[in-house]
Each structure stands twice: as C-alpha cells, then as structure tokens.
Amino acid sequence: MSNLRDHGEPHQQVVKQAISWLLRLRNNASNPKLQAQCERWRTAHPEHELAWQRVQSLQLELSANLRAVPGAQVALHTLEQSAQRLDRRQALKLLGGALLLGSAAWLGREQMGGLQWNADFATATGERRGFQLPDGTRLRLNTDSAANLDFTAGQRLIKLARGEIMVTCGSSLTPTPGQPLRVQSEHGLFEASTARFIVRQERDCTRLSVTSGSVAVLAPQAADGAPMRVQAGQSYLITPALAAPAPPLAMDPGAWVDGLIVTRNMRLADFLKEVSRYRRGHLACASQIADLRLSGVFRLEDTDKLLAIVAQTLPVQVRYRTRWWVTVERQV
Structure with a gap:
C-alpha cells in the first residue's frame, strides 16, 4: 500500500496537522519538548514529512511575498499577532485566509506561471533551498525552481517543473526502497x-550533469533502443528526440549549491545571463564587450557586490538606470 496518495500529495488532514504544528512552534519557539x-510526528510517517516540507515552503513564500508588497508589513504583523491570540481552529482559518492573500500578492510576481504556488518544492528568484525526501533522498533547488513528487508503491518519481535541481540518492547513510529513483x-x-x-x-533542452555514480537516460533512448548511461564527470x-554529450561548460555546473558561480574563461555576456537568474529585472551588457572573458569565483548572496x-x-562599468534595469558598459 502506498505511503502517499496518488501524485505524491499528502492527505488534507495530514496537511492540517502540519499547519497546526507550524503554528504551535511559531508561538512556542523556545519549547524543546x-x-x-x-x-x-514528522518521522512517524513519510507523508507527515512531505506535508511538513510543503507547508513550510508555502509559509516562507507567503512571508517573503507579503513583505515585498508595499504596505503589507503592517498587515502581516497584525496577522501574526492575531494568530497568537486564537485557538487552533481559528488559527487554521486565519492561515487559510493568509494563504489566499499571499496568492494574490504572488500573482503579481515577475515570473509567475502558477508553478511555485502549486509545487511540492519551490524557490523564489535568488533563493536556494535543500530538502530531504521521505525516502532519504536529498534534493537541492536552485533559484526560481519548482519540483513535484510522485511517490507511490510502484515508483519514486521527481518531476522538475521549472529550473534546476541537484539530487543525491542511494546514500549509504539513508536506506532507500528497492525501486530506482527517477x-x-x-x-x-x-x-x-x-x-x-x-x-x-x-526552454529547448535539459542539461544532465553527473558528479558521482551514474544516471541512465531512459527517454529519449539511444539509437539501439537501450538506455544511455551517463557517468560521473559527464554532461x-x-x-525530446536526442541525448548527446554536452560541450564543455565555462563554469562549474554544481557550484550554485555552495552559493557560488565558478567561471573558466567565460564570455561576459554568458556570465551576466547566468547572474540574471539570481536577481529580478533586466541585466545585460553592451555588444562591444560581450566577448570579454572572465575567470574566478563569485558569491551569489549579493549580486550588486558581485x-x-x-x-x-574587467575594463567595464556598471550602470544602474533603476534598481531593476542594469547594464554593463565599456569603461570610459
């Protein structure tokens, strides 16, 4: 019998329990008992942990979006203060209303698409987060990414809806079920x-980079109909029609996990395109300097400092027309 409902979604009652635990811990953060x-409760059943991670993700997204809306800070403070004075049933209703308010704020985001609000795991622009799945698999999401779980009795499937993920599965520290992870x-x-x-x-393709172990490409298949196996160090x-070795990257594909961009003789235009994934608005460079080359280690926590x-x-200057419209130009 499956631990989760179809499509990997926790039961509504379990989600309510997770919300209840979240509220109790927010009001009693210093209570070790x-x-x-x-x-x-979280470790008692895989469905509990999945519901906890999903509710926590939504709560963090709600708080971030409310604080980003002009005038919403006072409303959020009032909401939090009110929740502390309500019993659990009332608090659940209040949180439900807050989620509706949060969804309205979120709809105004630059990159909406509906995926982040509905996904089991998601990150906002500039955010990177890690999760541990019910089977012990570790999942890391890069900026502006979303993924869903479809864990049933017959399969363990992660569906990447948007963006980029790092998956660590089959660790000797965490036993996993018999079926492989897909x-x-x-x-x-x-x-x-x-x-x-x-x-x-x-938009047009998916890049698979293996850092340890090996990964089989089940679809598309090789010309002989057999799965293709990608080994550690390969990309x-x-x-939909073809899987082929990728040309060498001018950056470390996994450095983002540590909050870094590590470049090796990378074109400036390509570098800025990568940086733009971690900030809102427009970021580009003048065509005259697009082919300048850059090597180094750059931290992602503050893209303005970067x-x-x-x-x-480089012999360039950064011009801010607004906080959200930035161009890199030749140094005068």
Missing part, C-alpha cells in the same frame, strides 16, 4: 540508484 514532539524533465526521463546529479531545464544535453567585483576585474 514541543520541538521534540513535532520531530517525532527524475522527469520536460525533455527526458532519468533513473539512478546511487548517484549525485544535476538536472537543469531550459549531456537532452531534447557586479562591482566584475567592474574591478
């Missing part, structure tokens, strides 16, 4: 038993 009780993107289907790999979904580009370092490294 309550924290231990919550931990026991990851599905818009362009392909991948399978692994013990591996660490990165799946990055772009492949996958379209751009200032670029201006110190």
